[in-house]
Every structure is written in structure tokens, then in C-alpha cells.
Amino acid sequence: MFTLETGMTDEFLTRLNEYEQQRYAKMLRVRERGINPYPLRAPRTHTTRAVIDAFTRGETLTGAQIAGRLIALRDMGKLTFAHLHDGAGKIQLMFRKDQVGAEQYTMLVKEFDLGDFIGVTGDVIQTKTGEITIQVARFELLAKTLAPLPEKFHGLKDTEQRYRQRYLDLLSNADVKKIFVARSKIVTAMRAYLDAHDFLEVETPALQALYGGAAAQPFITHHNALDRDLYLRIADELYLKRLLIGGFERVYEISKDFRNEGIDHTHNPEFTMMECYQAYGDYTTMMTLVEEVYAACALAANGSLAVTRGEHAIDLTPPWRRVTMRDLIAETSNVDIYACPDLGSLNARIEELNLKVQRHPTWGKMVDELFGTFAEPTLIQPAFVMDYPEEISPFAKKKPENPKIVERFEAFGGAMELGNAFTELNDPYDQYTRFIEQGAQRAAGDKDAHELDWDFIQALMHGMPPTGGLGIGIDRMTMLLTNQESIREVIIFPQLRT
């Protein structure tokens, strides 16, 4: 049992449990030896990986300096084996009492703990069992660890602790680290693709006086100096389009959007979206872009266009299936939405077939309900679902032959939405009537419907070229490419609590 020394009763210590107090006492004893337990610098000449690679190539390494965290200590009396972990991997260390000196050796055994950062210098050898090992000549403490790390064999499983103390999750569960490495590669590959295709990366406001560009409720915040409420953006769309009006022909933004909605395994209140707009393109241009970006990101993350989703093997190789929403709904529910062009006839057809679906106040929302219920779950292999109801797509251009339908597609794979794109609406009067229509839906109780954004109409009045626009959710893309069922596994600090 460890007893605190006199004078060591400050408030910090009262917060420590028994294990932490033991380590704190060890830290003090190290300090009494004249050693700084938190030195300012850590010299190192090699990573663990570099040492192993060099040895494997047959190079003789003497006096290699490495640094990292102690993750195992096996004290055998006058000989101690340890493992040291750094960002590149891990390597075994061998401390011999007759080599490092009795005083140092005792400090190692008595005062060092699992989790401590140490630096070692020594020659690289192989043990009897063939493991590449640093035979330590000198070592030093680089940073004392006061809190014990999770037990190494079972790892950390408590979900709440995994997300709230993600650093422990990353230390304990090697696969978790791989997910975030893959995510980084995905984003890098996406940027590289867009940059190589002459898209300009821009940054638009996250704090907005009027939010828009998607159907969602916003977070509201307050600016003190202006003494007014501002919204956190729910989409980048309306600002990026203003840039096309200003003469940029290809722009993109990768940023957080914020939507004040429920939290579940596919929704986090803040999430990362890539939006891009290409002048003189349309939604078919964006289909090609989606196929190519997904291929580039899949190769970067996995080195392959094949991904696994539960029991399903998914092939991302272009070209992806292209199917109209009309055909897909007809195929999966036996309803031809074009033969039922208004809410009354559509509802009659649904009753006739005795379909169990929720009812909605507009034709467009009923079509979306049929799609979500019957069609979406079947979309395992990648596919573009084309031509959506105008009523649920206020920023997409109508099809000339059918004004109830717009040129919009959503990409699907693994029964998840992978992207959303339009032939962008650039007719200011039509855009105005869409806002008025949205206003009516809002008045009828739809909290997600748009408010009139006259500033945006004014921008369109100055002329926007024919344009294709696209949004890809980075989190869901990462879920698909890393075979994760929960968005929390691909967001490094997810929002908790349902």
C-alpha cells in the first residue's frame, strides 16, 4: 500500500485512484534521482519499422536510437524483455542488468510502467527465437504515464469509453487506427482527383444568416457583437453556385455540415460533405465523376474496386447501373408513378395494391416514400437512380418533357446513399417559384422546407451557366470502403446519445 508523502495532499492527488497514485509516487522517485520525467526532447535515429527493415536487409545496426511507448515488460531477474510501440509498429527490447548497470536496471524494474514513453539506444540482434530485438545499452524516460492503459489482451470494448476516450480505443484496437488511416487516404484521393480535373477548392461560410441547400433543420447560434442569431450551414450549395456566377467554372468544398436531427447509425449531427460544381456540365457529367472519384478513393483506401458490405461483395468498377426512379419503383412495388401523376391517383394505386407505406401530403413525398420503402433496400450493387420528383428537389432543373420530374440522381451502393447530384437550376424565376412552393410546404408544417432566399435569386439573376453539381458524404463513403455498419466507427469523435 502506497502512502502519500507529507506535503503531497494537493487537490490533484485527491483526484487520483490507487493505481495513479502509485505511478505518481514512481514519478517523484525518478525526479529525486535528478531525472526529469518529462524531458523536452527525444532524440531518435530510427523508427521501429526502420530498424526491422534495415536488419532484414542484412544491415548491421549499432547505436540505433528509438523512442516509443512501453507496451509489455517481462522481468526475469537479471534480464528483462520489453516491447516498445511507436507510430510505425513495435519492436522487442532486451535489458541486461550487467549491460545497463545495476542502478539503471533497478529503476527500470521498480519505477517504469506499461504506457511510459522511453528512449533506448542499442545494437540490433536476434534472440534465440529469432525475434529482431534491440539489446539496450542506454535508456531514458521520455514521458511518465500516470494512468494505466486498458488491458492489452481483451482490449477496450465499452462503447462509450471507446468514443469518448478515443485515444484509448486507438491504442487498444489496431483495426480502429486502420479505419482512420483509410479515411485520410480517401479524402486525399478525392482532393487529388478534383485538383487534377481543374476544380478549385474554396471555403464558404459555415455561419450563415439564412441557411439552405438541403431539407433539414439547422443549429442556431448567436453572434454577440452583431447581436443576432446565425445558423450553422446545412449545405454548401447556395454559396458555391454564387461562385459559378462569379466566373469560377469548377469549384469544390470539403467541409462539415450541421443538421439538427436524430442520431443513429447513419446520421451524426455534424458530418463531412464534399460538394462540387462544374459549369457546362449536367447530371450525366456528375455520374462519370462519381464513378471515377469512387474508384480513385477505393483504390487509395483498399487497393481494389471490390468492397465487402456484410454478406455482399460489391464491385465499384464503372460504369454503374443507371435506372430511372420511375422504372425502379415500378420494378419493386408495381406502381408506375407516371401513370399516377397526382397525389389522388397515386394514393388510389397504393390502396389498390394494399401497400403498407406511410402517407405524406405531396405527390413528390409519396414517390420518395415508395422509393425508400421498396427500391432503396434492393440497391446493393452501385447504381444511379435518375429523375426525381420536382417537389422534393427545389434546386434541380425540370425535364422538358415532364415538369413534375427533374434531372437529379442519387448514387446508391450497399443499400446506402452514396451521392446526390443535379443538373442545377439556373432560371431565377423558376428558382423563385420553387421557393414559393417550399414556403407553402413550410406553412403546411414541413419544418425542413426552404425559406425564400432572395439574395440567392438576385445572384442567379446575374446569370449562372448550365451546371452539374454533386454532393458526396465522406462519412458514408468511408463506411462503404471500410465495411463499417455505424457512422460512429468512421467519425473519430462521434456525437453520443440517441
Place this chain on the structure above:
RNA sequence: GGGCCGGUAGCUCAAUUGGCAGAGCAACAGCCUUUUAAGCUGUGGGUUCAGGGUUCGAUUCCCUGCCGGCUCACCA
């Protein structure tokens, strides 16, 4: 927001019908010069999520709250 399930040692998990709260790892005191989930001997470690109730007695049964998981609703 609704329904169902859960919260026990630093970590992973047990605990019979309501009857002394345990194990492995980790820790502490020792032994050990080729181990690698090292081994051996010994020791300590608990507000059983919090608060209330029933009971001779509650980890266990009931109520409330907090936190989390799954699911439905909302929502891409």
C-alpha cells in the same frame, strides 16, 4: 421523443431462488539471464452508475434519475 436491453475492481467478465461480491489480466512484495498473453510464491484492491423503496437481509425485486446500446419515429 417511443419500445426493448444494459451499467459489478484500472481492463475483460462471473455471481444459483433475495443469503459472506469472485476470476483472468493489470498493481504491490519476492524468486528467476532468452521471454513474448513469460512462469512461480504471497498480498492488497469494490459508493455493484446515482437516489429512494420493499425486506431480517438487495448486485439481484420495485420506483425515479443519469449514461450507453439496439430499434421505431424524425432525417439523407
